[in-house]
């Protein structure tokens with residue numbers, strides 16, 4: 001597809017509706033055009049160091065001056081996503097191809113990104129906000145929004161898709177994403193952890209169907225593909241056994257991450273909130289096969305997509321043209337090295353870390369790779385993996401072999417010796433004292449020690465109409481002891497203490513009766529810096545060193561104040577002064593402009609948890625200490641398979657013995673199932689259990705499997721299956737609670753009509769399922785939509801939760817999911833009909849909402865707005881900030897334009913007599 005200059009001009013012409021937003025917010029396109037795209041310092045430096053051939057330079061800079069194409073990705077691990085991809089090809093591409101520009105020229109429809117496997121990534125030249133606002137794109141826009149909200153599509157910039165693709169991640173692996181928010185790459189990684197799972201589980205169910213006396217869905221009895229998929233992760237009846245830990249040090253961004261990843265309903269995911277430079281070691285339980293007392297989790301794959309100056313994103317973050325300063329790269333270099341070193345430490349030998357930035361500056365790229373390799377013991381310990389055979393259709397440049405460094409005052413230096421000479425002669429300046437040897441091209445005594453920078457990948461805007469990116473793959477050859485940072489300067493934060501942990505971890509377990517203390521002393525001696533009180537010292541130590549990102553306890557409900565007192569580490573007062581001190585002391589902070597900055601208003605108390613906002617009142621816990629309230633997390637408590645509630649579920653749903661009973665979890669201190677029962681993989685259970693109360697900040701884990709429901713009638717199970725847990729559980733539910741549906745017309749009726757009547761002969765209007773649902777006992781059941789050859793039949797299999805109440809029936813689906821399915825399967829946008837009694841009284845705004853001038857407004861703390869990434873282009877995939885206030889299942893605040901958010905709140909209908917509310921509104925973010 002011809003890409004390049006034409007799209008910018010065309011987009012401008014088609015901008016339509018410019019400034020026509022109801023709140024008069026400024027159109028993004030206007031601001032893109034307004035910013036002057038000329039910066040002699042930036043352009044001069046990159047012309048000098050990047051080695052772009054003279055004849056390409058004009059094209060190079062011209063590309064950075066255009067807006068980015070609009071791109072999105074289908075969720076690879078989900079069968080539905082492929083159906084959605086088919087819809088794009090068969091319905092929307094032909095429709096878009098008919099749209100013309102004002103000059104009569106046809107619009108370019110979306111096309112697959114040529115280098116992305118399986119046509120799962122697509123892009124189009126028409127800019128995002130033209131698609132959003134220009135009427136002929138309305139149906140396509142609706143499709144994108146609804147499929148994004150249900151997790152079948154992710155909006156993501158194409159270069160950002162590269163790092164996960166080169167990780168060679170295989171099902172069954174343990175993976176860590178060090179800096180994961182807002183989560184577009186983490187979503188890709190999670191999809192890879194689950195690759196082949198649907199086919200594997202299906203095969204396993206089929207293999208055991210006869211033994212277990214269960215029916216499986218129609219379809220081929222076995223396929224070579226299924227067998228192949230099975231081999232990828234064969235244990236645990238085909239369920240994925242791998243793990244993704246997605247981490248981010250920014251609490252609010254971590255919640256964006258949770259929202260992004262929750263759409264994938266993975267029981268193999270944990271989200272943590274730690275400073276990656278000191279990422280804590282995660283303990284594993286001793287097992288009969290592995291009795292070591294000090295077993296720590298090591299990873300097969302780690303992504304270090306580090307905070308960076310982000311100048312590769314100028315096409316999106318247009319203000320970088322005027323705000324760019326070389327001090328940003330200088331200020332971030334050290335943190336980047338630390339994150340990479342910590343990543344390498346936490347890898348298994350033979351494991352791989354992918355290091356990436358969206359910056360072009362060698363100080364953040366090749367220099368970081370070189371410094372980290374050097375600190376980890378050189379090329380003998382860490383291998384730079386060749387990349388020339390990866391993604392052959394992706395055009396890229398190799399890494400730089402030599403580079404110069406621009407200091408924050410704009411002076412360019414060739415070597416650190418040159419800086420030292422200058423300092424010796426003239427005295428160090430504020431700019432030169434920030435430079436360190438690791439930022440420069442490494443000097444090597446012999447060619448075999450030379451880092452093969454040609455294996456690094458550099459992607460530039462002009463090559464394939466993308467943003468800029470840097471990617472390197474490192475493989476850990478053997479364990480090593482990282483060298484301490486040599487150039488520790490006055491005022492810089494202490495080096496990570498992680499080295500000591502590695503020493504402790506790699507020690508043999510104590511013999512019976514032997515104390516652990518000598519091991520720790522020995523480990524202390526190795527580093528000579530720290531005294532580790534026990535094997536979990538890293539976390540406690542990190543909490544002391546970095547109170548800003550610490551202080552969560554997982555075990556019980558305590559305020560942060562309590563926590564500090566109970567831990568006896570520091571008083572609140574001390575903690576506060578330490579925080580202030582830390583902030584002031586952090587080098588380079590004053591001139592550092594980290595890409596992906598906190599969203600506007602981030603210093604507000606932006607963290608709202610369940611209950612916080614009920615009736616618009618901030619919960620006492622959140623009020624008590626506004627700085628620390630955000631750090632409270634409910635504990636993760638596993639419940640026994642023998643628990644009476646689990647037994648009641650087992651009995652009601654006739655659960656197969658093949659479904660594990662030892663992975664159900666609740667999130668409250670009492671450990672009793674109150675409202676929700678979650679499910680996790682076995683490895684996640686081991687991790688959450690083994691590390692409970694040890695200070696690791698787990699902020700998300702588990703898929704909601706059962707929700708408690710008010711029920712009428714004897715023998716009705718009060719635990720309904722949540723739709724996100726349905727795909728995991730459904731194959732193991734007994735026939736007694738299964739309803740099968742084959743006709744599109746039946747499903748369409750169930751999607752459009754909420755609570756269709758069953759009693760008083762109403763079942764006769766429900767077609768093929770009428771008789772069955774009339775006779776089935778009350779409560780939750782599994783609706784299996786089976787494929788068939790019938791002209792009114794389905795080509796794909798689907799499973800949905802269904803609720804049978806005394807008089808009626810209801811699909812337990814959020815309205816947005818119903819609408820998305822109606823659109824996808826029937827190309828239908830019919831408004832939904834609610835047959836429930838209370839809904840007939842009209843839509844009543846629930847507490848926290850008000851209607852003004854015919855518009856519904858969400859009466860929420862402005863911090864909701866602060867949590868949303870307004871103007872934060874990092875969250876390319878329509879980043880939405882989700883909070884969970886009051887009685888609502890979801891509140892989604894999505895960036896609109898300027899300072900505005902679209903806010904949508906939804907409560908999923910539960911049972912017959914409670915009507916749901918779905919209210920949309922707008923919320924102005926604080927100026």
Ligand SMILES: C[S@@+](CC[C@H](N)C(=O)[O-])C[C@H]1O[C@@H](n2cnc3c(N)ncnc32)[C@H](O)[C@@H]1O
Nearest residue numbers: 179180181182183184185249250275276305307
């Ligand atoms: C480049 S962004 C990551 C983008 C993300 N990988 C994605 O694909 O959506 C860098 C992230 O690093 C986080 N961050 C900054 N410093 C960090 C640190 N010391 N430890 C962990 N995360 C950090 C920021 O909050 C930001 O979310």
